[in-house]
Amino acid sequence: MNRSAWCKSMLLFWAICCLGQAVSASSSALVVRIQRNDYPPEALINGLAGDIPIRVRVEPDGQVRCEVMANEGPEILRKPSCSLVAHRWPFSPALDANGKPESVDIPLVVRWARMSNGPAAKDSADALGFGGATPISPENWLDTLYQERPALAAFQGRDVLIGFIVTTAGRMHNCLVEDRARASFFTEQLCPVLERHALLLPAIDSEGRAIPTRGTIRFTFG
Numbered sequence: 295m296n297r298s299a300w301c302k303s304m305l306l307f308w309a310i311c312c313l314g315q316a317v318s319a320s321s322s323a324l325v326v327r328i329q330r331n332d333y334p335p336e337a338l339i340n341g342l343a344g345d346i347p348i349r350v351r352v353e354p355d356g357q358v359r360c361e362v363m364a365n366e367g368p369e370i371l372r373k374p375s376c377s378l379v380a381h382r383w384p385f386s387p388a389l390d391a392n393g394k395p396e397s398v399d400i401p402l403v404v405r406w407a408r409m410s411n412g413p414a415a416k417d418s419a420d421a422l423g424f425g426g427a428t429p430i431s432p433e434n435w436l437d438t439l440y441q442e443r444p445a446l447a448a449f450q451g452r453d454v455l456i457g458f459i460v461t462t463a464g465r466m467h468n469c470l471v472e473d474r475a476r477a478s479f480f481t482e483q484l485c486p487v488l489e490r491h492a493l494l495l496p497a498i499d500s501e502g503r504a505i506p507t508r509g510t511i512r513f514t515f516g
Contacts, residue, residue: 323347323401324431326495331426332378333406334370342368343408346375350402352385354395367406375404378428382495382504384463425507426497427460438491443483446515453514454480456488462504466492472510484513 325345336342344367351359360376367375379402388398440446458469469485471477496504 323403324434324493326379326402326404326428326430327432328378328404328406329424329426329428332374332428334374337368337370337406341408342371343406344368344371346372346404346406348375348379348402348404350380350385350400351397352387352400353397354387356385356387356395358385363401371404371406375406379404379495381502382428382464382498423510423512424494424497425460425509426505427464427507427509428495430464430493430495432492435488435492439484439487442487446483449515451515453512454484455510455512456484457508457510458485458488460494460496460507460509462496462506464494464496465489466494 330338346367347363349361349363351361353359358380360380362372362376385400387395390396455472456469457472459467461467466489469481469489471480471484473480497507499505
């Protein structure tokens with residue numbers, strides 16, 4: 295593999311660890327799981343849902359372009375699929391063999407899950423605990439967690455509460471496990487892995503600027 299191809303591969307790798315052709319929801323593209331507060335009101339009212347495949351192109355000058363790759367899902371969800379991702383994630387161009395920036399295409403799937411309406415539904419959404427940030431392929435975080443920390447398999451069925459900050463770059467920071475029995479052990483085992491691999495779209499303020507948020511999630515060992 296030449297350096298140019300290697301750089302592009304690593305950019306996709308870091309899209310998971312850090313933060314073209316049409317892709318389908320069944321492909322290996324990263325999945326952006328949209329949270330309730332980002333749904334268009336009409337989509338919530340009508341219970342609309344769907345997986346929208348998109349492609350983000352990062353130009354050498356850092357400019358980001360996004361396009362929906364297939365006529366899938368409700369029309370009302372296709373346009374915001376691009377705007378949510380392209381405007382909230384700090385993408386960077388790839389580098390060629392000489393270290394010069396070059397364009398790269400990144401396939402993603404934006405997942406709009408069916409949401410019910412009403413106060414109970416809002417409470418359920420708030421319980422996800424990302425503070426307005428949007429998780430990207432959280433199943434990748436968990437797979438990596440078990441790979442890097444096999445000792446955690448001994449705690450099957452145990453659940454712990456994890457507190458953290460989501461930064462404006464979409465990373466977990468200041469992770470702390472709130473478990474009275476073994477807080478230090480679980481913090482040491484869980485937090486370094488999540489801080490390296492968890493990837494989120496940051497929350498935004500009323501002017502569309504990325505903002506840090508505080509979140510909590512309950513993790514159950516399966």
